Amino acid sequence: MTTGPILSNACAALTYPVEVLDEQGRASTIDIPAERPLTVYLDKRELVTLMTLGGAPEALVLGYLRNQRLVKAIAEIAAVQVDWEVEAAAVTTYHGVDYIEERTARRVVTTGCGQGSMFGGLMDEVDTITLPIDAKLTQSTLYKIVDLIRTQASIYKQAGSVHGCALFDATGELLYFIEDVGRHNAVDAIAGRMWLDGISGHDKVFYTTGRLTSEMVIKGAQMGIPFLLSRSGTTQMGHAVAQRVDMTLLARCTGKHFLLLTGKHRFIAEPHLREGGVSKSLKVA
Structure with a gap:
């Protein structure tokens, strides 16, 4: 063994x-x-x-x-x-x-x-990746994640100039938070932790402070994670790859605001979080 x-x-x-x-x-x-x-x-x-x-x-x-x-x-x-x-x-x-x-x-x-x-x-391997279609993310869980990141102790708050990445479970509980000088390092370190701990990505939510580039989307897909969130934006190729692997991509996640770009079938909007029948935060790009 x-x-x-x-x-x-x-x-x-x-x-x-x-x-x-x-x-x-x-x-x-x-x-x-x-x-x-x-x-x-x-x-x-x-x-x-x-x-x-x-x-x-x-x-x-x-x-x-x-x-x-x-x-x-x-x-x-x-x-x-x-x-x-x-x-x-x-x-x-x-x-x-x-x-x-x-x-x-x-x-x-x-x-x-x-x-x-x-x-x-x-x-090379994008077309071989299949992400779970039955994983779901609720609007309230999204808000919980964004709030936890906002209050998370970090090197960024102390010294700035770093990127942070985090892994959450399906209920929005924080599993890992890692910072590094580049977001690609932070995502790799979380992938390594998942490997060491034998954690599957099938129902997990990945958060990054950096933009959602093709590299970030591909790495998230290789880790088997269906949800990728960022407080920043996305690139054209990041968006295209997310569509190709059917990943749920959410950008500009700050406060109660976010943009749902791809994989909309996994996201559960909650009517009680809307005002006047129209959500002020749910914008579908």
């Missing part, structure tokens, strides 16, 4: 103090987010260097391998060892990765903050 990969559980400071002068020449000390390189080695082969906050490095590496489709199951991974002194993560698999040269030869640089990238064609 496998107990999962051996993890280093490395930790690093998430913020860094700096001296500043304001517009009136007054000196003070503020915290800014940490940003550090983490070079990933897969079975001693250098794979990629990720610029990261460093809050969940092992989960980030696992989620990266999962979302890049380089490793199919967590049971294939023996260990993930992060060493911040050399800024490296060593991943060891039990049997190696088939056709690693060919599978990493082509890379697409995405629009993610910090220059995210995905190996192979972005759309």
